[in-house]
Amino acid sequence: MLPKTSSVHFLSGLGHIASHAVITLLALAIAFSVPTAASYVLFNWWPKVEGDAQALLYTELGFAAVLVLLFNLVKIAWDFRGQARMSNIASLIYARESDDWLSRWGKEQQFRRLPWKRDVNIMAVTGYGTFAAPASPLRDVLQECYEIRVMLLNPDGPGAVAYAAAHADPAATLAQLRQEVRSSIDGLRQLRGAGKNVAVRFYDTPPFWKLIFTGEYVWVRCCHNSRDTDKFPEYVFALQPTRPNRGFFPAFYTYFLNSWNNAIHAEYVFDTDELVYRDVQGTEMRREAFPQQAANEVDIQPGLSVCAR
Numbered sequence: 001m002l003p004k005t006s007s008v009h010f011l012s013g014l015g016h017i018a019s020h021a022v023i024t025l026l027a028l029a030i031a032f033s034v035p036t037a038a039s040y041v042l043f044n045w046w047p048k049v050e051g052d053a054q055a056l057l058y059t060e061l062g063f064a065a066v067l068v069l070l071f072n073l074v075k076i077a078w079d080f081r082g083q084a085r086m087s088n089i090a091s092l093i094y095a096r097e098s099d100d101w102l103s104r105w106g107k108e109q110q111f112r113r114l115p116w117k118r119d120v121n122i123m124a125v126t127g128y129g130t131f132a133a134p135a136s137p138l139r140d141v142l143q144e145c146y147e148i149r150v151m152l153l154n155p156d157g158p159g160a161v162a163y164a165a166a167h168a169d170p171a172a173t174l175a176q177l178r179q180e181v182r183s184s185i186d187g188l189r190q191l192r193g194a195g196k197n198v199a200v201r202f203y204d205t206p207p208f209w210k211l212i213f214t215g216e217y218v219w220v221r222c223c224h225n226s227r228d229t230d231k232f233p234e235y236v237f238a239l240q241p242t243r244p245n246r247g248f249f250p251a252f253y254t255y256f257l258n259s260w261n262n263a264i265h266a267e268y269v270f271d272t273d274e275l276v277y278r279d280v281q282g283t284e285m286r287r288e289a290f291p292q293q294a295a296n297e298v299d300i301q302p303g304l305s306v307c308a309r
Helices: 007-050 053-090 101-113 127-133 158-163 171-195 249-262
Strands: 094-098 121-124 145-154 196-202 209-214 215-224 234-238 266-269 272-278 285-291
Touching: 007 101, 007 209, 007 285, 053 094, 053 234, 094 266, 101 196, 121 249, 145 171, 145 249, 171 196, 215 249
Parallel strands: 121 145, 145 196
Antiparallel strands: 094 234, 121 209, 196 266, 209 215, 215 234, 266 272, 272 285
C-alpha cells in the first residue's frame, strides 16, 4: 500500500496558505480603517458630545467598558498563552473526557488525518474495543500499516484474575475478557495473513495504561480496574522531532519498549497457537498452549466490553 503523506501534506499546505491570506486581509482592513475611525471621532463625534454632559457621560462609560473588555481579553490571552506553553512542553496536542458521538467522531478524524502509519504499537487489556470490534477506532487504520506490535493481558494469568475480581461479577468479567482476547487474536491473524508483520505478547500484571502509538503520536488512557474505561480522560502526546526528550511521548514510549523487551512477558506464536516463555538471554524455556476453553463460555456483548475504547 502506498503512503498517503503527499495528499495529506498538500491539503495541510493549502490550509496554511488560506489562514495566512485571511490574517493578511484582516490586518489590511484594520490598518485602512484606523485613520477613518480616528477622523470620525475627532471631527464628527467629539464636537457633538463636548458640550452635552449626558452624551459625554455615556461616551466615557462606553469607553471605560471597552477598556475593561480589552484588558480582560488581554488577561485571558495571557493565561491561555501560559497554558499553551505548558501544553507545548508536555507535547499535549489533543484531549477528550466525554465519550459521546461527537468526541468519538473527533477521535476518528484525528486518526484519519495522520500521515501514513507504517507501524502501530498497542498496549491494551483485550484489544477488542481498540481494533477488533466492528466499530473500533483502529480497525481501518491497521489495514494501512505494515508492522503491528500488540501487548494484551494474559487471560489465564494472575493479572486477569485480579482485574476481574475488581468488578461486580468476576466470573462473567473473566469469561468476557477471555473471549475478547480470542477475538482480538483472530483479527490479528487475519492481518498477518494479509501480509502484515504482526507480533503479540502477553503481560500478567493488572493493567494500568492503555497506549496506542501511531508513528509520532501516542494515545493514552488509564484503564486500572475499570470495565468502563470511557470515564477516564484520553490524551494524545506527540514526539517533538527537534527536541525528542521533551514531553510525555518519550516517557510512554520507553515504558512500552521496556515492557515489550521484558523477557517475563510471553510471546504468542500464531502458527502453533502457543505462548513461548524465554529467559533474559532470549533462550526458550517452555511453551504453553494458548487457552481455547473461553471460546464458548460467553458471547461478546459490546456494551459490556472490559475495555471498550
